[in-house]
Amino acid sequence: MMAAGALMAAGNQGNLTSFEEMDPQGATGETRETTSFPLISPMVPEHLNPYADSVCPSDIFELLLPDGKRFGMFSDPYATIEYHEPKYGLPNGRFWLDMHMQGADISQKELRLVDVLSTTRTMTRRQLERVIFPGMHPQDRAGVEFIKKCRSRGIICAYRWASPLKDDRRKPLAYMLTKAGADAAEILFHRKLNDEYWARPVEYGAGQGPEMTPYFVDLAINELHAELVRIDRLTDWQRRPVIRVDQQTFHIPAASFEMIRDRNDFLQFWIEVFRPGPEFIHRTAQRFSRLRQVYLKLPEHKRPARVFLIADGDSRIPLLSRIAEQYMPEVPLRFTTDERLIAQLGRDTFLEYNNIEKKMTASTMKFLQENAAGMKASEYFSEARRHDDDEFED
Numbered sequence: 001m002m003a004a005g006a007l008m009a010a011g012n013q014g015n016l017t018s019f020e021e022m023d024p025q026g027a028t029g030e031t032r033e034t035t036s037f038p039l040i041s042p043m044v045p046e047h048l049n050p051y052a053d054s055v056c057p058s059d060i061f062e063l064l065l066p067d068g069k070r071f072g073m074f075s076d077p078y079a080t081i082e083y084h085e086p087k088y089g090l091p092n093g094r095f096w097l098d099m100h101m102q103g104a105d106i107s108q109k110e111l112r113l114v115d116v117l118s119t120t121r122t123m124t125r126r127q128l129e130r131v132i133f134p135g136m137h138p139q140d141r142a143g144v145e146f147i148k149k150c151r152s153r154g155i156i157c158a159y160r161w162a163s164p165l166k167d168d169r170r171k172p173l174a175y176m177l178t179k180a181g182a183d184a185a186e187i188l189f190h191r192k193l194n195d196e197y198w199a200r201p202v203e204y205g206a207g208q209g210p211e212m213t214p215y216f217v218d219l220a221i222n223e224l225h226a227e228l229v230r231i232d233r234l235t236d237w238q239r240r241p242v243i244r245v246d247q248q249t250f251h252i253p254a255a256s257f258e259m260i261r262d263r264n265d266f267l268q269f270w271i272e273v274f275r276p277g278p279e280f281i282h283r284t285a286q287r288f289s290r291l292r293q294v295y296l297k298l299p300e301h302k303r304p305a306r307v308f309l310i311a312d313g314d315s316r317i318p319l320l321s322r323i324a325e326q327y328m329p330e331v332p333l334r335f336t337t338d339e340r341l342i343a344q345l346g347r348d349t350f351l352e353y354n355n356i357e358k359k360m361t362a363s364t365m366k367f368l369q370e371n372a373a374g375m376k377a378s379e380y381f382s383e384a385r386r387h388d389d390d391e392f393e394d
Contacts, residue, residue: 041281042319044068054166063276067315072338074216075312076163077276081209084158084173086201093154093180100184109133109146110155111188117156117177118185120225120239121197121218124172130226147175155181157201161212174219217273220310221255223341224271231345232376233259233368235266243270243294251294256304261367262374270304274311274320284323292328306332308350313337317360321353334363345370 041062048068049056063077071077100106112132117123129136129143136143150156156175177185182198185191196214218239228234236258244250253270260266272291274284295303309324311317317335324333334350341349347369348362366372 041279042066051165051167055164057164059278062278063280065313065315066319067313069313069315070167070169071165071276072220072312073169073342074220074338075275076161076165076167076216077213078165079161079163079212079216080204080207081159081212081215082162082204083199083201083209084160086157086203088157089152089154090157090178090201091154092152093178096153096155097180097184097187101187106188110150113146113150113155114177114181114184114188117175117181118189118191118193118197119237120222122174122176122215123222123226124174124219126172127219127222127226128175130230134230134232151175154178155184157199159199159201161215162207162209164207174215213275213277216275217254220273220338220341221271223338224308224310224336225255225257227341227345228257228259231368231370231372232378233261235260235377235380243298245294245297249294249297251291253291253307259367260375260377260380261372263380265374267305267367268302270307272307272309274309274316276312276316281319281323284320285327288324288327288331292331295328295331304332306334309333309335310341311335311337313339314351314360317351317353318355318358321355325355334365 044061044064044066046061048066049060049064050068050070051060057078065071109132113128116128116131123131125143125147128147132146133140133143147156151158155178157178158173158175160171160173176199177193177197179198179200182193185193185197221239225234225237234257238256240252240254241256242250242252243256254273255271256268257271258266258268272287274280277283291307309320311320314337317337320335321333324331334352336350340351343349345368347364349368350363350365351360352363353360367374
């Protein structure tokens with residue numbers, strides 16, 4: 001459990017889920033200065049712009065992927081929120097909540113939906129299906145119908161995003177709790193949610209919605225969350241936990257999670273997410289320096305086994321690797337991307353980059369494969385629930 005003071009600190013630090021952030025107040029320690037490359041964003045040549053047929057903002061050549069490919073699914077720096085049918089089901093939320101307050105049954109799937117969105121903030125339909133409908137066939141419509149029903153009851157709302165950049169990929173709908181859903185989380189799970197965990201859908205003018213980058217960070221990490229649930233290894237997930245080593249020194253990763261590899265064998269990981277933005281090299285260097293400071297001050301048993309960094313594309317990894325080597329060489333780092341996670345966990349989901357040989361190779365972690373040996377999370381939780389009836393009074 002996170003201490004109340006830590007929660008308050010987290011709430012006061014702004015958006016700490018991406019590299020586009022201010023330094024947390026109270027963070028101390030020297031920044032490791034680099035001499036191997038300038039702390040300015042490299043300019044991508046105009047002929048490599050994959051959005052040449054779009055009306056491009058003036059700074060796009062500072063943010064593009066070096067190989068001229070499109071931004072990852074959850075990486076467009078110009079995207080803004082558009083709520084989908086913002087009034088749909090919204091008036092029904094209070095009635096649904098009141099019915100359950102008066103004793104009406106709540107289904108296990110509704111319970112699970114409130115649980116996962118009050119933990120992860122937002123998910124796409126396919127992410128929710130893997131968490132709520134494990135083993136469901138891709139052609140099964142049960143997930144679609146369930147989500148539609150929960151929208152009509154006012155528990156959740158839907159949104160997508162708009163952008164001046166033309167992209168032929170179909171954008172998924174994503175979902176968040178409504179105020180009624182957030183109130184249900186407090187009643188059912190005793191979680192008092194910050195305002196950022198629920199949405200009040202409104203119809204914005206074109207391009208006037210909130211920036212998508214903070215939501216993209218959650219959607220990117222929740223691809224990994226959904227996959228860990230699918231392979232039945234996830235035992236704990238914390239969004240933006242405050243990792244504090246003393247009163248003045250802390251770090252807030254995008255998420256930390258624990259997974260089970262086998263009986264009595266648990267591993268802890270942190271997740272960082274890179275999304276392109278202004279002065280991203282400088283901000284990334286600052287963040288890596290702070291991460292290293294906290295990592296080295298933690299006792300070894302509290303350090304993550306790996307830090308996973310989700311980039312906006314493969315060609316960004318060499319630069320991120322060079323910055324990491326300069327600013328946090330002691331931290332065990334593995335890379336992945338939006339598209340690699342969307343393709344489901346496999347042997348080439350995670351990558352290593354050799355800065356000397358300038359070579360990228362797959363980092364196959366057997367315990368993150370679908371059919372890996374060892375105790376599964378469901379087995380662990382099942383054993384934890386076993387108890388001797390003699391220990392309880394009638």
